Amino acid sequence: MLLPMTKIQIVGSTEKLDATLRALQRLGTMQIQDVAEAQEAPLLAKLSPDRHALEQRDEISALVARLGSFSGLLLPEVRVPNVAPAYDAASLRTTVDLIADAKQLIAEIGPAAQTLALRRDELQAEQASLTRYQAMLHKVLPLSAEIPRLDGYETVVLLIERRSSAVLDLLRQKLNEAIGDRFEVNARHVDQQTTAAMVVFPRDQSEQVNALFGRENISPLHLPQELAGTSLRDALTTMERRLAEIPQAIEQVSRELQGLGASSSAALLLLRAALSDRLAQMEVVSLVGATRYTFVLVGWLPRRDLPNLRQTLQREVGPELCVEEMKISREEMKQAPVALANTPVVRPFEFLVTLISLPRYGALDPTPLVALFMPIFFGLIVGDIAHGILLTLLAALLYRFCRTPIYRSLVQVMFICAFWTILFGIIFGEFLGALGHQIFGLKPLWIERSGAALKSLFAFAVAVGAAHVLLGFVLGIAEAVRARSGKQLSERLGKFIALIAVFWLVAVVAGTLPKTLSTPGIAGLIVGMVLLSLPLGWIGAIVGPIETLGLIGNVLSYLRLAAIGLSSFYLAEVANRLYGISTNIALGAIVAGLLHALNLAIGIVSATIQSLRLHYVEFFTKFYEGGGAPFRPFKQSGV
């Protein structure tokens, strides 16, 4: 259900504005609306903050950003303390005090934290760089062993892609042109992609050779600066020693960051939250209207929270504050923000409804209906005891690891779906397809999906569809009556009558009803088509019959409940038969197990999507009015 909302107006003297906003933020039950958008007060001027307030807002904004960056740096290193009990006291302090404390904290931890963070970044960069060099030197080292050490000669290493190794002939030619034959190029393939080349030349020719490399865009392998001039083997030894030291150095820096985080995390969290909230208070001021001495604040809140809001404002701000419930027109009420308030069993399904959009304020909240039908459809499709048990175990496992509310609610949905899957598994007598029947003689309570009762299964799926669609129309008619919309009422009533008439006529054709009763069916069809065509005018004469055909399509769409379930049953059967025909029992069991796992995975995904689709496309279109704006109360950011 939707929480009943009301719109209120708070009027008070300007000096009480800060205290009022603080109290409202602590309560966290009111969504403040821009006073310029409120129909009752469109001519009120906005409260414009003075220069000092703007400067303070900028200062707080910068401090919040800095505290946030320190939190990002230090808090992952420590166990975050619970500072919620201390937050109330912190939130009551003056803005000036909070700013001073934040500056002091930043001065205390900032330099050390920045130095440590920089040190850690440098160490990590050095580690990455040395690892890269180490890999290259390992490739080059066998080559250097082939060249004798010569005094007065310089050695340069080039790494070339193996497919481009022909470029070495060109290099020899260019070197010959530059310094004559006073050089040696020794090359070999060091792995599948790389050719290493070692160029040896007299040190006094270094300038010409390097100029040639520059001209030809050749990048020799340079060792890190601190290792320049050492031999490749020595450089590699030094690198390996350094690489062994770096993890310990990083560990040491992390320990120091942990120490810093442990001593400052509580203050960091409190100040960041308190200043963020103060910033939000300053920003909300731009929504407030004002005269010379008074402010006017307009907003929405759940009606049930109004008495508490009045009491709190009276206690914390003063009795002179005027809190007035505003008279709202029917049209304006449609713009009210929407908050869903369902029972704990139904609440997990709210997410599935909001995937489409929130219901418009005043419209029907379909969450309880989704909570009722969606798991039933899911169970009807999967309908297997073993799959239900596995789904329960999977949900239990996920429940342990999922912390976010959305994932938790999805896991709760999984539990409910698993229950219906087991229940329909008992009804269909299925345990991994027909394996339950073969092993422990499991028998269906009602419908057997193995083919003998195919007709009953299809009839059942269509009957479920007809009931679901007709329920949608009943709700749609009720909504149209409540909204006093003649057009909607005529269209929905027409479709409802036409659909019943179609089923009536089908029953007559099938011989379930006597042929003499075909006249009421034809009459109902005509009445229904006329009613649904009325709001469309003359074009209704064309659209009416098409819409009626569409209704039959809507109901037949529920055949998927049987069709997808059947495919799941037959996939399980394939797995069982593969096991049966396999001469190698272990291999047969593995293949069958994998197929059953695939079947379960497909079953979960497909059954979820198809059940939701039936709701979104076939059911919601009969009555649902979405497009509601979510209720976003002005509240504390939380610690």
Place this chain on the structure above:
Amino acid sequence: MDLTTGLLAIGAGLAVGLAALATGWAQGRIGSAGVGALTEKPELFGSILIMLALPETLVILGFAVAAMIILLLKAGA
């Protein structure tokens, strides 16, 4: 099995197979456009799911026709 039965069985297969091809073609086009839209606006997930699921009615109707033919065959057998 006589020729008529065989042709009916082929007809049932074609009814569901061609409908499945059409559904797959439509879903492929909607899906690629939908994924593109989702990268820009993740909040459209629900609407895109609906659009993606719409062509499935085709294959379900194909399945209904195929099932009717199979049931006809069984009744005749």
